Amino acid sequence: MLQQILRDMYVDPEILAELDDTQKQTLFCRMREEQVRRWRNREEQEAKLIASGGSIKKDRKSGKPLKTVTFKKGEDGEPWVWVMGEHPNDKSIEEILEFEAREKARRQAEQEAQQLRHTVEAELGELLMRCDLAAEQSKAKDSLDQEMIEDTMEIYCSVDELKSRPPVQKISAVQQKQIELNNRYNWMQSNNTNNTVNNKNGIKAGHFAFNNDRNRDVLQELTLNKPHRVAQRVALWERRVIGERTSEIFKKLQRKHAETAKEAEEAAQRQDQLWREQERKAKEAETQIREIARRAREQHRRTSAAIDDESCQQVQQSPECAGAASLPVPSLSSPPGSLEAGMARPPSARAVMDWYRETEVRRNAGIERDGRVSSWFHGLITRQEAEQALNIEQTGTFLVRLSERIWGYAISYRADDRIKHYLVDASNGHYQFLGDNQLSHKTLGDLVLYHSNEPITVIGGEFLKRPCPLPRKILPKSCS
Structure with missing residues (x-):
């Protein structure tokens, strides 16, 4: 099968x-x-087909060749493999990770510096515009005040005094620009424009751009048409900021990488401890199973030896066999016809009933000593009927029924989560569960009594404690 x-x-x-x-x-x-x-x-x-040059299989529907995967071959004919770190020019994994971290830090610092430069340019443009406006207002005010003073003085001066007054000297362009620069600087000092704060990066504009002593020089260079010097200062500042920020970000990434590696190591240690604990429990369970199997084999050997000795004594003492001592005694473990019956499946339920009446009733299978039907024996019922009877019962309830699959019985057991079924082979004159290394019992009642104290399986722990109540309609069907 x-x-x-x-x-x-x-x-x-x-x-x-x-x-x-x-x-x-x-x-x-x-x-x-x-x-x-x-x-x-x-x-x-x-x-072999591809190596011999045969045709490749094609798809039946599209007729196209089926997709295959081929690997590049090396000089030795094996798949080509590149192992990182074996070549002299290869970098170690630590160097690669450090290089990637530095590149990431540099790119992030450049982005921050670019955003900061745009902010500084906007603030500087606004500052210059305010300075120009303030200088023009101050110049207009000074000119107006001077004219008013001169007009007032001229009213009180005589003609001779006016003639003797020295001519007004014109101010050169350089002096005019210097005056405007002084006015701008004075206006900046009065409004504290050098203490503006960059909200996004948390850095003061006066700190990263120009300090208070150099504001006047920068404005003077812009006024005197020397923007290239300002550009040089901005470029130097950008390089300095990018370098400092790159170093800061790189250190932060290193700390984060170290923390991640530490967490991974701790997780690996916990996983290893859990695996070792599971392995220890599995070994203990395996040892217990082996010990149980060893004891079962030993008990089966002793039981079989005792049964054989008892059977031989009964055969020798039987009067029917007194004159036939020279005839070979058949083995009780394999009676004639029982092996063939055990290998074949019962043809019908009627055949099962006939087998029970002719063979099992004489063995008192499912029958007590006083002739009553055992409380756990339900006769010939289906699997569905057994499950319906056990579904309303509590855990540990069981029943024994005739099986239509083999020449034997089926024990239906009510577990916590479901109904379990175990087959009992009765074809060889003894009663035992299907499988290797199973204990053999002389009667069906002995098997039920034995497993009321010993579990059917070690893992499941099925103890046959509470028999399922026997419906009355089963009695004439199974025992009549």
């Missing part, structure tokens, strides 16, 4: 429903291994 499942890659839902979790996992692993094996065979066939 396993070969057929692996060949068709399909499992009958009825057969799958009768398997426990361990058997399902094993079956799925085998099916996955078969898928991987088939895939590898197809890959090898395609590689």
Whole structure:
């Protein structure tokens, strides 16, 4: 049956429903291994076809060649690989990260300097415009005051005094510009324009541009048509600001990188500790499972030896076999016909009922010593009926029913989250769960009694404690 499942890659839902979790996992692993094996065979066939110059498969719909991935080959015929750090000119990962951090800091500093330059230019233009306006107003006011004073003085002067007054000297252009510069500077000092603050970057304009002692020189250079000197000062200032800001940003990035690396290291340590704890628990669980399996095998060996000894004594003491001592005694572990019956699936529910009446009733399977039906035996009911009966019961409730899948029984158990079903093989004269290394019991009642104190599975911890109430309609169907 396993070969057929692996060949068709399909499992009958009825057969799958009768398997426990361990058997399902094993079956799925085998099916996955078969898928991987088939895939590898197809890959090898395609590689051989391409190497021999055969035709490449095409898409059935479009007729175009199917897309394939090819790797560049090196001199040795293997895929070409470049390992960082092996070439003498390669930089280490630390150097690459440092270079990228410096470039990022430089670009950010240049952007900030450009924004700051635009702000300074706007403020300087506004400052010059205010200075020009203030100088013109001051000049007009001084000229008006001088004219008023002269007019007043002329009224009180005689003709001889007016003639003897020296002529008014004209002021040169340089002197005029110097006077305007002084007026601008005095107006700047009175309005404290050198203490404006850049709100965006938190830097004072007078600090990053020109201090109070140099404001007059800068304005004088602008007035005397020497803008190239101002441009040189601005360029020097920009380089200085960019350098300082780059160093500051780079240090900040280094601190951030160090913090990130520290956090990653701490997370890796926590993950490693968690993994070690999980590995320790897994090893402990594996050790416990091995110990339980060892004890089960030992108990099974002792039980089988005791059963064989008891059976041999009964055969030797039987009067029917007194005259047939020379005949071979068949093995009780494999009675004639039972192996064949165990390998085949029951053909119908009627066949199961006949098998139970003819074989199991004599073994008192599901029947107490006083002839009453056991409280946990429900006869021949379906899986759905068993689940309906157990859904209203509490956790730990169970029932035993005849199985239509094998020559045996099925134990339905009410777990916390669902209803579990376990198959019990009764084809070899004993009662045991399907699978390897399972304990064998002489009667069905012994199996139920044993698992009332021992769990069916170590992981699930299924103890058969509370039998499900037996409906009356089951009695004549299973035991009549």
